[in-house]
Amino acid sequence: MDLKTIGEFGLIERLKAGAIVVPDKVIMGIGDDAAVLKGEGGYLTLASTDMLVEDIHFTLATATAREIGYKTMAVNVSDIAAMGGIPEQALVSLGLRPEQPVDFVDELYAGLRECGQRFGVNIIGGDTVSSPRAMVINLAILGRVEEGACLYRSGARPGDVLLVTGDLGGSAAGLDTLLSPRPAPPEAVAFARERHFRPTPRVTEIRAALPAGGITAADDISDGLVAEIYTLAQASGVGIILEAAAVPIAPATRQLAAIYQKDPLDYALYGGEDFELLLTCRPDKVAAVQEAIARACQTPVTPIGNVVPATEGITIIIDGKRLPLNPGGYNHFQ
């Protein structure tokens, strides 16, 4: 049996067995955006890692070293945000071809530091090795969250409202403009490429929202909204109704979808790499959460659906009809 058969998530399921040998400090191991460990001073410790591989996550033909660095830090910070946490420390590991210019690595680190500076993350170590072919950059991140405030994927309950920060599909639209350039309004292209290369991890948003209370679960959108809805629903043992018309899509993303003859909803549902937060919230707290985030920043927070009992399944309302939500999204190996 090869990896294509079981896919990325089938593989991760297998890796869980026997992984924890000293459970004392482990509150959450494999299975959420970050691992959760017992910490000190009223805080839990968060730990996560994400890797970017040449020609899978970026191509050197379309991405600058600075963009690759920025994005590597941002996607990791996003995993800490998805736990409700504050990012703090990073370790960076590089696999580089010997011919790669030194300037490239300098710029990569400029990007890493730029994003690190923005979110208060130190680079405290890492590893450097040669790689015969694809370039690889891995970042491991540590953060912290107050005991009792940590947000898991498993906390959603029937009756909760499904919320999403920002807007969706911009990153996928940006990828189209990079991989197959077509004549398009420069502002739309710039917007979408910014979404693709410099996503904003939603730390400010979630930190502002937590004191309002009522948020029951969180997950960041790396593999696509639908993939994360399935992940969250499965972890929480619930069903979901997604309201297609409510999914926030920026005008620039719609413009590009028209140019690429794509359905903008497809970008938003299946594109991935938006690094927005998918949240569930008790219905009586939605307004308070929205107000708390509005006080802290400009990022919109949009209700896009409802949590229902698992027996109702995972569905989407399109044009007034409730249909099964087709699973899909990014899966390494498939």
Ligand SMILES: Nc1ncnc2c1ncn2[C@@H]1O[C@H](COP(=O)(O)OP(=O)(O)O)[C@@H](O)[C@H]1O
């Ligand atoms: N090779 C691996 N060994 C152990 N745990 C892994 C491995 N790959 C992924 N995981 C864990 O599986 C879970 C799901 O991973 P993933 O879907 O990549 O999360 P995310 O989308 O938040 O990065 C996480 O808890 C992650 O730490």
Ligand SMILES: Cc1ncc(C[n+]2csc(CCOP(=O)(O)OP(=O)(O)O)c2C)c(N)n1
């Ligand atoms: C050249 C190129 N092709 C395709 C993509 C799209 N893409 C690559 S990985 C990915 C999903 C997210 O990456 P993953 O490693 O699964 O992140 P994680 O879920 O671990 O956070 C997407 C949409 C891209 N960014 N660049």
Ligand SMILES: [Mg+2]
């Ligand atoms: Mg991952």
